[in-house]
Amino acid sequence: xxxxxxxxxxxxxxxxxxxxxxxxxxxxxxxxxxxxxxxxxxxxxxxxxxxxxxxxxxxxxxxxxxxxxxxxxxxxxxxxxxxxxxxxxxxxxxxxxxxxxxxxxxxxxxxxxxxxxxxxxxxxxxxxxxxxxxxxxxxxxxxxxxxxxxxxxxxxxxxxxxxxxxxxxxxxxxxxxxxxxxxxxxxxxxxxxxxxxxxxxxxxxxxxxxxxxxxxxxxxxxxxxxxxxxxxxxxxxxxxxxxxxxxxxxxxxxxxxxxxxxxxxxxxxxxxxxxxxxxxxxxxxxxxxxxxxxxxxxxxxxxxxxxxxxxxxxx
Numbered sequence: 182x183x184x185x186x187x188x189x190x191x192x193x194x195x196x197x198x199x200x201x202x203x204x205x206x207x208x209x210x211x212x213x214x215x216x217x218x219x220x221x222x223x224x225x226x227x228x229x230x231x232x233x234x235x236x237x238x239x240x241x242x243x244x245x246x247x248x249x250x251x252x253x254x255x256x257x258x259x260x261x262x263x264x265x266x267x268x269x270x271x272x273x274x275x276x277x278x279x280x281x282x283x284x285x286x287x288x289x290x291x292x293x294x295x296x297x298x299x300x301x302x303x304x305x306x307x308x309x310x311x312x313x314x315x316x317x318x319x320x321x322x323x324x325x326x327x328x329x330x331x332x333x334x335x336x337x338x339x340x341x342x343x344x345x346x347x348x349x350x351x352x353x354x355x356x357x358x359x360x361x362x363x364x365x366x367x368x369x370x371x372x373x374x375x376x377x378x379x380x381x382x383x384x385x386x387x388x389x390x391x392x393x394x395x396x397x398x399x400x401x402x403x404x405x406x407x408x409x410x411x412x413x414x415x416x417x418x419x420x421x422x423x424x425x426x427x428x429x430x431x432x433x434x435x436x437x438x439x440x441x442x443x444x445x446x447x448x449x450x451x452x453x454x455x456x457x458x459x460x461x462x463x464x465x466x467x468x469x470x471x472x473x474x475x476x477x478x479x480x481x482x483x484x485x486x487x488x489x490x491x492x493x494x495x496x
Contacts, residue, residue: 192223338415345408435479
């Protein structure tokens with residue numbers, strides 16, 4: 182591996198280590214040769230996300246121009262053009278090694294651009310449309326790297342795990358997203374529970390949520406649980422060497438739902454995080470679990486009512 186490529190992989194690894202603590206821990210359980218490719222995908226997605234979310238780095242128009250320029254350099258690199266960038270060589274190399282679907286990367290970049298113009302989503306179908314590009318495609322990008330005994334059957338569960346992880350983040354980060362001028366909780370759900378955007382802003386300001394907001398969050402947790410449930414069978418279809426990693430990621434991200442439930446579904450009092458002791462225990466348990474063992478559903482043990490049905494997005 183030449184120096185430029187090795188440096189790009191290291192840059193991606195460092196981004197992953199600093200910003201993706203949960204998934205970085207899980208990635209350390211992969212065989213060594215696979216880790217750098219996961220770091221490359223994380224670096225790609227994180228860098229694009231940073232362009233969009235760094236509100237101190239210019240107006241939405243400025244950030245849109247930066248994202249468009251970076252996207253054009255990436256797409257040119259896919260067609261063989263030389264790329265002068267600190268991390269794109271690693272991403273392009275990973276795409277080539279695994280022959281990853283280029284359309285997934287284009288879909289991801291489209292969703293990132295949406296964050297510069299879209300501040301709310303009327304329905305959950307609309308949220309899913311956004312997450313289809315921002316999260317589900319990451320599941321399908323990852324699948325060839327992880328390896329599967331049945332890639333066709335594992336594809337939709339991989340997409341569902343992307344939905345589950347991102348919806349978990351949206352539930353946890355309501356206040357943070359509001360500060361950026363966005364909310365990813367569907368407006369129709371807010372209306373159902375009698376919650377306005379101003380109510381969310383007030384709860385963020387006071388660091389406490391009234392009952393109707395807690396009820397809303399509890400419902401969104403059941404949505405996330407439905408995605409975790411749909412994703413779980415796919416973990417058993419992964420190569421045994423990759424199951425430990427993804428069991429850990431599944432349990433740690435799902436553990437955020439446990440922490441939210443333990444806080445009475447008040448996501449404004451503090452940012453939900455899985456304690457370090459539990460993180461270590463989860464990783465150790467995954468190492469000791471026999472491949473093919475079913476995974477438990479995260480979140481409240483007894484959700485109120487059935488899990489919400491999931492729209493079919495086979496993308």
